[in-house]
Amino acid sequence: MRTLGDPTTWNTGLSDEGAVEALRVEVECIDAAIPRTGRPRRIAIWCAQNVFIAPLRWVERFTGLGCEVVLKVPSARPEAGRAIAAAYGIECLEGHDLAPLQEVDALLAFGSDGAMQVLDAAFDGPKALFGHRVSFAVVEDISNETARALAMDAALHDGAGCRSPAAIFCLGDAERLAMRVAQALRELAISMPRGVFDPALGPEWRRRCGLGRVRGRCWSGHEWAVPYLPIAELSPAPLPRMLPVHPIASVEDLAVLRGLPLGACATDVEGLTGFHTLCAPGMLQRPVADGTWEGVDVVERLL
């Protein structure tokens, strides 16, 4: 694994502590991965904004397989991508020009559904495109340990990634779990403060807190909040350091998720269906770097 330098200088949008921890967790996941065989000759990796470590595991994998990797970095926040490209000695693309896609054999891309549609139309070769997803947690256990693990899942990347939990569904004493998650987020706000907060999210933040107070409860601090609400009040898009908790009587209640582009689920409940990936609480942001994503064998897909 290459030495990447200091992520606190990369304009990640996260706090210094958040950026360091996010990079550390990703490197840990990559190091644990098992090398695979087979490779495209030249591959473009298209990075999403906001999740600065997302391309790292793929750059490591494809350069490790001997591929020529071209990294397209997000225009708004190119610094982290540039640092990764420099560390691996690979080509770094910036801007909105799609022409360089004509010179690659395969495309791996992450980002909005709109961006994926554009890329899908622009590139005919082997491709793996990953658009919007929303992830959740479904738990029975309400221990402090579970609460801390889920709070870390929400805090890493400040809710910006597709593996950030939008809400916790609790089969146990949900109100107690909510209080414990609140305590964990309160502590994280000190040890790993929230990063840049988009002012445009302010009204939605205050709506959800207000709804929590009117229809349930809401614990909140300067940079975090835990609304406790009936499942009917679900808002399926995560906000930075806000982790709603919804009590459920059974997994049948999760029918409300039907129709959503579901991603991963952190859970201690057996037999959940509908998600691409199931993992333990605390592992949402630590997916095994085994060459798959959302259940897709990426290397296989790009051959």
Add this chain to the structure above:
Amino acid sequence: MKARVLDFLEHGGDVEALALELFEWQRSVSAVHRNFAAGVEPSTIYEIPAVPVRLCKEVVFCTASQGIDFRTSGTTGKRGLHRMADTQAYDRAARLQFEACVPDAPTTAMNLCPTAADSSLGHMMRTLFPDATTTLPEGPVFIGTTASRASEIPDVELPPGSVVMVTGGFKGSAPEELRLRERLGPHFRRIDEYGMTELSSQLWGAPGEGYLPPRWLVPYAVDAATGERTEGLGLLRFVDLANWSSLLAIETEDVGEVRGGRVFLQGRLAKSEPRGCSLAVE
């Protein structure tokens, strides 16, 4: 409480004292208000918890179990609801502020604003001009229109004394304003109205001069991210005593500045930046 507010509308008084009293009263009679403001003990008017307007799409803030409903147009999805016990304070507030800001208004009117029963703008026009028509009457006229329907005003030179009220604004489109002047001649006066479904009060002002709030409406700006009061440009909040039975304080999604007692509107709050691969906020 209603009598106290009606008296304030007519004669004025200590707006902060009455606002804080109203806040406590609403909290004492309404569980929704009580829960929304749980644990808050405001000592100034700016500390009264403001209801984000988008919450009005889900929660009804009314001290009465039944009342008069006004709804937003729903152009951005689900319609917001503002329920008030009755419209007496609304009607009085509308008339008093209109008379103060447009004292020379003609008595005949052409109405190009929405006419639906649950449109607050429609209600305001009906209150101010119960006999307004949708065609242009003879003589000096008051024309009330939304910016989007301004083109429906017939191309005739309006007689002196005429007033054209545009609500919603031309969004800074100078050519639109110029076209209106070219079409309707030099004699009419333009005045803009700023109001919203969630308010019972309106602000009025000549283009470019800022909107004048009535004395029972306290505007201020907050940092959009934190909700903390700011002196400069920010998200606009209003404490509206005329909303005595509903939304005492609201947080809009309009960006503006309060300067010299007037409200200068800049526009809507920008949408959030792309959220990477997570599902974006609606």
